[in-house]
Amino acid sequence: MCLGVPGQVVEVNGLVASVDFWGVRREVRLDIVDQPVEPGDYILNHVGFAIRKIPAEEIEETLALYEELLQAAESDMMSADVHGELEATAPEGDGHD
Amino acid sequence: MTSVGTSKISGQAKELKFRDPAQARALSARLAGLCDEIGRESVQVMHVCGSHEQAIARYGLRAVLPKTLDLIMGPGCPVCVTDMPEVDEAVVLAVDGALIATYGDMVRVPGTAKSLADAASEGARVEVVYSASQAVELARSCEAEVVFFATGFETTAVATAAIVLQDDLPPNFSILSAHKYVPPAMEIVARIPETRVEGFLAAGHAATITGWGLFEDFVDRYGLPVVVAGFEPLDILAGLVRLVELIRDGQAKVENMYPRCVTREGNTVAQDQMWRVFRTASGMWRGIADIPNGNLRLREEFAHLDARARFDIDTRRLRAHVPSKLTERCICGTIMSGLALPTDCELFGKECDPENPVGACMVSSEGTCKIWHQYGGHPEL
């Protein structure tokens, strides 16, 4: 419950963004992010909410850890927690706004 | 990716993998040099985050630390610090017919008499959700009273707060808050007379919300340095280098080694929502201590959403239960206070393992015992 997961914003509809996480599109809520978010931006998702817009120059460094984790065996606990973070986002079209 | 060395951990631990092995080696050498300069038998530093412990154990980081640097995990597992009476409240609500929605690790955490999983096996309705929004969806899709048993530190508390502030919540939805607020717990640990902790590594993503400025007060009061660090192996090593430098120099200050996610002010929108919805309350952190202001409870104006105000939750009927002999031997709280290691527990890996957890630290993926069990324990250095 401590590790957020980064993804790239594809579309913004009010308080909901459609976000690409390594090829999977999910909906992330924007209620508590403190900067304007636009398509192309990277956000840090935590339990279904964007908690931070990641500065453009930092993205590559931020993504590396997750790429390694997502390739890890399913039984790996840290990898499972990252997958759990993705489960916390809504599949597209499920949003209520 | 190349490896810089192999940890001596058995089990599932991996070869050390760093994107930049040369940098990892340099950081490791720098740490060794700093500890030599300090010249003491041991320097102890504490981190307070389950994800940090996962990364440290997973990448075998302790194997590249100097022998004299003792890196321990404090009360950084929100599931583990959820007190038995809080689990009892959820169990009683479930037994009385509410549908309890909660984060996965909570389901198996023992209460006084039973866990939510036990209650479910006796017919109660318990659903695992990954987010507060999913708990709301559940309430929309059924008639039952849905109670979101909300746990976690600041990072999940802000998500619960955002849900509370939505205006179209279904009438059968309420919240049982067991959210915890970390800074007061750091103070308690710093004040424990036996503690040898000389500095803290603060969790990057919690600080994304709270800002690193939050720790300035703590540093002033306790004279201990705090360094905010990210989650990559290199982030953690770099954070440790800075922390040990501050210890060597006798400098009590906050340093932010994770500027790509953390600012001084933090996410003020999230903080505003969190404090609009929650107030702090004192209460037990399981096995550790009564922590003043360490709990987050819904404010009065949200009583209509507060399960504690909405239902008469009488947990006394569970209290008569006598804890099992094994439970009494669990030293989870001592481990989370930084005074023992999982391997100091005589049940570790024997009577207590992830299949049959005796204590909460073996249940949660953020619990030290479970992490050490999965990634092979503490390296023999």
Ligand code: SF4
């Ligand atoms: S190994 Fe099990 S019994 Fe021992 S401290 Fe950890 S959780 Fe408690």
